[in-house]
Amino acid sequence: MIPDKFRQDFVVPGYFIDNSYRLRPSSFFDIAQQLAMRGASQLGAPDFVLHKRGIGWILVRNAIHYDALPVIMDLVKLETWHSGVRGPYFTRDYRMLSDSGESLVRATSSWVLMDTET
Secondary structure (H helix, E strand, C coil): CCCCCEEEEEECCHHHECCCCEECCCHHHHHHHHHHHHHHHHCCCCHHHHHHCCEEEEEEEEEEEECCCCECCCEEEEEEEEEEEECCEEEEEEEEEECCCCEEEEEEEEEEEEECCC
16 A cells, blocks of 8 residues: 655754754755655655656646744654646645644645656
C-alpha cells in the first residue's frame, strides 16, 4: 500500500533565513522541491527512473500562502501529497506546520512530465 502523504521533521537551517532570523519565503521553494522529489519517489515515479526513460518532472506553477515564518533552528513538520491530475497537470500540495501543529505555510504546485531530450 502506498502511503497517502510523505512526512518529515525539519530543522530550519541558518542558510534558509533572512536578517530577522526567519525562514526566507524563497527558501520554501527549495524545501518544496525536495519534498516533491520524495513524494514522487513514494508514488513510484522517482527522478532516476524517469531520467532513464528520457522524461522528467517540470514545475509549471506554484501557489504559496505564508501564515507565519519559522525562525532559525525551529523544528517544523513538513507534509506533501499528490492531490490529483487535471489534464496534463499533476498537482501536489504541501504544508509546513509548527512543532505544535499550527499552520506556517500552505502550498500547491502543478507539474507536467516532459521529454527531456526535446
